[in-house]
Amino acid sequence: MVQDALKLRTELTRPDVAPDDAARILLEHFGLSGTLSELGSQQDRNYRIDTGEARFVLKICRAAYDLQELQAQNAALLHLARQTGSVRAPQVVRALDGSDIVDVTVRGDAYRVRLLTYLDGVPLTRRKHLTAETVAALGDIAGRLAVALRDFDHAGLDRELQWDLRHAAPVALHLLAAMNDEGLKKRIAEAMVASMRRLQPLTADLRVQAIHHDVTDDNVVGQPDAAGRPFPDSVIDFGDILKGWLVAELAVTCASLLHHADGDPLFILPAITAFHAVCPLEESELKALWPLIVARAAVLVASSERQLTIDPDNAYVQGNAAHEREIFDVAVSVPPALMQQAILCAVDAAPEKTLTVIGEGLLVEIEPAGVRQIDLSILSPLLPEERWQHQGLPASLLQTAAHAIGMASTRYGEYRLTESALRASRPTSTFALHVDLCLPVGTVVRAPFAGGTEWHDGRVLLNGPAVVLHLTGLEPPEDAEEAVAAGAPIGTVVDAGHGLGLMRVQLCREPGLIPPLFVPAHQADAWRALCPSPSGILGFDCDAPVLHSTELLDRRQQHFARPQKNYYSKPPQIERGWKEYLFDVEGRAYLDMVNNVTILGHGHPRLAAAVGRQWSLLNTNSRFHYASVAEFSERLAALAPDGLDTVFLVNSGSEANDLALRLAWAFSGERNVVSLLEAYHGWTVASDAVSTSIADNPRALETRPDWVHAVVAPNTYRGQFRGSDTTDHYVRSVATKLRELEDGAQGLAGFICEPVYGNAGGIPLPKGYLDAVYAMVRQRGGVCIADEVQVGYGRLGDYFWGFEEQGVVPDIITIAKGMGNGHPLGAVITRREIADALEKEGYFFSSSGGSPVSSVVGHTVLDLIEEEKLQDNARVVGGYLKTRLQALEQRFPLVGAVHGMGLYLGVEFVRDRNTLEPAKEETAAICDRLLELGVIMQPTGDHLNVLKIKPPLCLSRESADFFADMLTRVLDEGW
Template identity: 70%
Template sequence: MPDDALLRRTELSRPDVTAQDAADILIGWYGLSGPIIELGSQQDRNYRIEAAEGRFVLKICRADYATIELEAQNAAMRHIAGKVDVPRVPSVIPGLRGEDILFLDIGGDPYQIRLLDYLDGEPLTRRKHLAVETVEGLGRATGKLALALADFEHPGLERDLQWDLRRAGPVGLHLLQPMIDRMLQRRLAEALAGAVRRINRLGPDLRLQAIHHDVTDDNVVARADRDGHLVPDGVIDFGDILKGWLVADLAVTCASLLHHADGDPFFILPAIRAFHAVYPLNHAELQALWPLIVARATILVASSEQQLAIDPDNAYVIGNIEHERAIFECAVSVPFALMQAAILQAGATPDADLPLSGMGRLLPEINPDSVHLLDLGTLSQDLPQDNFSAPEVEQALLVEAAGRSGAAATRYGEYRLTRTRTLSANAPDTFALHVTLDLETGTRVVAPFAGVLEIRDARTMLRGIDGLTLHLFGLDHDPDGQDTLAAGDGIGMVAEVAGGRGVLTVQLCREPGLLPPLFSKPAHAAAWAALCPSPSALLAIDCDAPKPPSADLLSRRQRHFARPQKNYYDTPPQIERGWKEHLFDVEGRAYLDMVNNVSILGHGHPRLSENIARQWSLLNTNSRFHYASVAQFSERLAGLAPEGLDTVFLVNSGSEANDLALRLAWATSGARNMLCLLEAYHGWSVASDAVSTSIADNPQALTTRPPWVHPVVSPNTYRGQFRGPGSTDDYVASILPALDTLDRSGEGLAGFICECVYGNAGGIPLPPGYLQAVYAMVRARGGVCIADEVQVGYGRLGHYFWGFEEQGVVPDIITVAKGMGNGHPLGAVITTRAIADALEKEGYFFSSSGGSPVSSVVGMTVLDVLSDENLQENARRVGAHLKMRLEALGLRFPIVGAVHGMGLYLGLEFVRDRQTLAPATQETAAICNRLLQLGVIMQPTGDYLNVLKIKPPLCLSHKSADFFADMLARVLEEGW
């Protein structure tokens, strides 16, 4: 039991020492002067001074705390500073007379005074969201500090402290007794009692050593790593150092993270893994960790409630009370057993499983071979198009399957697509912890093991003597049924739902008294599966769904798929399905696709699927054969182009289209030299790469251009050499030196290629009249004007079908790809008959699958759907709405530099400074990663990779656009 002095100390308020008192102490005893700012503390007073000699913290402590405790703090900081690979810690600054601790009376009260240097860095407390890297960093810092203190001894460590989790029970009860809010008091008491019971069982196996006991988000300072993530590298405030349980050090750290967790306590697991990697915990310590976290959360709330009653003006306590309440609510939101299982898995020391083999059969009358297993996962062929979201689809498919085979069952451990939720910031509960069977009414159900039967509402439970409980739904019971059953005794009969059929749900749970959910979130699945094992053995049916091979699949991809072919994200979700503007991974998580300009119609379009299947069943060959679809499609494409551009080449990609366009320019003009724009991208082939100058795609782009390529100044009106809408003449004039050089050389000009809206730079429109002037200068020299519409054409701009229409020009050659095949490899070059015929002097042109029957049908179907579903108009309306939402973010967040583009080709540019336009490259990457966590696929673009490239399918709804804007606002507000 804690002594009376400890309990009295829990009731102390902060020292009554003003900022002026602090200034007098600093000048008189340390020779320091400068601006003073009060720092928060619960029971001390802390002031920071900005002196000419540097920044320091004056710490003022009541005399109720033994001096030897302060000496222990000073000695610990010096001890840690002598170690290698440890977090930074403050240094003790002696007074003018050389003393580490001053003993002064202020206002008639005795105080103990110390001065420490101030550690620079960013605190974490006020950041709502912490990245995984930050959470890992905090756990790693705690582990390194604990390891550094493992050999530290000092008599001042033997102390009575209210925060010592070894004393959580009695201290908590003392704090709770005077609490006025009786409902809160009861909840805190229940949580503390449950935690203390578990801790007491494990106490003898918990190691003791010197611990900081307060490495929290409030007591660390962090610096950004090379990827822009804050990583703690300094620890302050050694006021709670003592000799205590090693695992309590980590418990305090993890508790402080819970108010950043958005209600999900699994958020702390990266910190636990990082600590455990530095300083391994034993099995008992891992088991005790969650109860200690719950105890810490309880003490935090109880202590703050008491402190506010004593010191109602304490701004530090007032500022932290909501965080502490959030910590408590998160800590009690899940069962102890679940978090213990998750923590043991994080420490790679899970509890041993109870054996399930040798148990009897639950359904002895059912032939296991007659049971049809239903697939409700992401790859299910029973879920075509969007019926995965239909109400009661699971039951309907189960009934249908049972009608074919006599009995049907769902699969345990399956991530069900039927449980997904589109436009959700949180992953839905998709992981099945049970099996449901469709059976004939009256099918007998027997006890597979001995136990006590309990019926609670619709739930039937058979509790075994070893803690294993069988949970059943859908039974009729014998009114004379026994409470205690032997293995093989009857439990009941399958109840009728309709038409002589019934539905039985079967679930196991290893934790006595726990009523488990039927589904869990994917991130929680492993822990829940440890508590709720598969009932396959009891059913004699192999009804376990195979685990998704995502991690192994990624390593296989990286092993055999050439490294230059990059993938989105360092740890990408395994996407295997799509519908409209939504994508789905193998765990049933839905993502809003805001970047996929290839799928212009949206994913999984039924009309396109049907037409492709029909044509494949008839014929697919190369375009040298004579068939209707290639003539029809070529005619349709020519009809979309301005008058005179009536001749079409069909290829497989945008790179091939641009490569062919360059060859046409050479053949037509007889010259070789090409003008292109800086910051542009046109493809990967030798010729199209030659005119691509984006350093984001090729860091050597500006130094490896062949001599026939002449890049000219990028007409980037936001961050270019000339800015604003009045910059047209300046940008046109900037081309003249290149043209003059070519004129003097006598080599001639083959042409000019550019995107008519600056796509790769982030959807930036060209200056008004720019192409009119440049096209005229190029044509005056016999050159050909190529409009690269691969990204920006085909209705994506909303206001225009082609990008060049916005500039009021007609090119000589149009190149198009990407959206024209909705993901099918399809590209085209549209030009004049004369330009096309010029290529014949170099021989004929042939593309094996360009314009094949299937490709031609794909192309025509895309055009039909674009028209019939009015997708260009949708791009205009939804794009305008989305741009307005994004521009509104610029009024709230300084990182938003500009919103470029139109329709559904937008670019949101992030900058660190709106005057210098310093690109926020690291921040943009981190924002994209955070958006992925919130269910949005987004990637950066531009030479500095600081622009969000917003190019979703043209079927994007207002609701989806708002979800994207809302999630982006959340990221900018909470952090990344």
């Protein structure tokens, strides 16, 4: 009976009702007219009607649909409408005769028609990427809807529907019979058999109630948030409502999310936790959830294949077929046992991750003190520089350690740097689920518990009552038996070279599963539950220390002053760097695209060696006489234009700019300083005073002291005057300010600005701007300060100093950041007479500015910039990257402009290219999404709508491509 009803339903085509037919029905039965647009459906025909005053959905189905079923849908909508705070859903519109379902005939075929209100919003299915918050919101809606329908009942809910997961097996069997793709057919059949095997023992305990059964990314709509991301708030299309398993409600929702998952089925976990929070599931339901998701995925694919054979022109089915195939591929990509554990862990219902093995002995006779554990983590001293990338390194380190002490082991539960991968858009598998032991050849390995043994391709399995032991690196005993007692020999260690053998040890709770050796960090909890630590059978603690990143962040926030912000709301714990990469404690490698401090790149061995050597010799203050401060000062002066021959060494860019202002005051005898709007120069009292960026200080414009005179920012993209021919306009704004000072009988101390507009994203100043402004300033006795802290030192590629692009020579140059490659080092370079003017106020001293270590750092950085041709690399790779980024302007309206040169670039996002409305929220969300894809990126500018692209100058072309590819992907798929 069920089979016959399902066969009838699965062979229905959509109603043959054209727009003209629909318009006639609408006017005749509902007295409405308007613009009609067809909406997608698998077996119905739906039209959206816009009357000019309201919008509706006309739903047309074949008369084969039982009248009671349609009545049940309408009754459910009325039921929800009566509940305060319920899920938002369409309302039923009655026909002119008062009925809510109308029977019509079109060209001899009988149909049933209903009219519902139309809910405005965007369905999630149109966006490839969904945030965890959006996924959770979908689960929350499904859970609240299940709760709201708990006390709803109707005779029409007892129906035979192909989507009812209680009938997934017979439905799939029927659909597969007509499928031509034998390969797909076999995969679906195998998935269904495996799912039914896990599901069958649980079905008697699964609760039954009224469920919507189609809360999917296609059947919820919502309004975009401030960043343009859709956030579901309403449920549409109650066509699949029935009385079924409660957990099936969530299974359908989760299956729909898998084509947004980027291949990772654990992507659905936020939906599960959100559903469970409002509609708690029982243990049997939690265990049934994943088999039902797989079954739903199988039926979706089989149904689409079947529907296209009988209705090949159905664009809706054609459009869904690709992502339904993706849903199925993701659903069968992982062991069902893993997903069961992940689901249980997500709702805190998982078993203990540790395992007490019941047995009479250990695997091998080992004295814990006689085992040396090697550290392969991010902080390992055994992995200097790039050595972690060498294949075979763990085995080599094990053998070296074992030669020294007799036995050595790796650690279970360790996030290994040796498994990290560069330029990976997804977290790589770094978490170790096994232990490797290096021990003498011939060591006898004994069964720690009784069980049956199996040998497969060099692997021996010991199947115990609670767990399976997996071993490699052994040879079986001559009298090997299938069943062994606890303590009986099961093999001996074979020679791996130099009289030592390598044995791999792994436990797994799931019979028949060959577990992976390493898994990604976000899967670690689930896999730990499946593959517990072997410490209990080894006789020593082989576990790596547990990470406490969240607790560490809490400690930081408790004791580290709040104004000292960190990147990201949920930051990864970064503990290592190499070249243009950063590594978190879980072994994830990130491409660092913002760190203009480390100009050489992270972890440079030459610099580390130079610092270590100098520190071992001497580190003191610059009042002492030693060589390095003289040599470094001489070298800095040689890099500056003729006449700028005197150097001050300080600790930071803020101090450098503060000192430059003091020099201007001392030399000119005046106090007033002209600076630019949108600028940032530092955090000291003086450097902060001339900083006007409201991104760094929201009150910047209202808290400037009276000696600071800010002029219009010469921002040729979004400033008061736009385009290339704007120099005179911006120069006049400075001239006007200078005349105001003269009219008030006020003198001028100087003018400070970045030669390239750094905080706005690297926008070049208008051609000739600094030449004209510098002349006016000097004419009035002021000095010209070039803040090169961000833009200088070769970062621009074509120029070592930013002011060279403008063809000018300043009176004072300030530098920091890259000159120390992360070491606190800054400098002021000026003329002798300007420097000497400071002596009127006393001498200048910086405790660690110009110290032996700081001077050696500065000298070594300059050596390496020259030797490794980093300025040339900034020009070549930076130019290539800019070309790739400019190509995005043609594809994505959000990309307003690409600024900068060399490896100081900015991508500015706008919501409208005419008004230049800043896309602030979108930019923040894009940065968060880039972090997920393995790229460190942050916004800049007064409106925080510009990506600040300032990576180490060693950035490779491959890394530039990775960044451009990931940004393209974010703009393409959503954030």
